[in-house]
Amino acid sequence: MLINSLTDEYISVSDAEKFGEKNGSTPRETNTIRIKIVAGIFQSIIYFVFLLIYGDNQKS
Structure with a gap:
């Protein structure tokens, strides 16, 4: 789940770079x-x- 969301973010970033x-x-x-x-x-x-x-500090 986490890896998929990270790769999705990287893909969206690369798309934003192409659009940028x-x-x-x-x-x-x-x-x-x-x-x-x-x-x-x-x-x-x-x-x-x-x-x-x-x-x-709380312990002492």
Whole structure:
């Protein structure tokens, strides 16, 4: 299920790139997709570290 949804997203991204080449808006779309992915990973890491620190403070 997860792999299928990921491949569907990649296919839709490639279609958007093909469509963007006609309009000349490809780099902006790919950059926003990249920024969204990196921001999500970064946010999850910060949240995990915050939970670890908060949990340690609660124990002591």
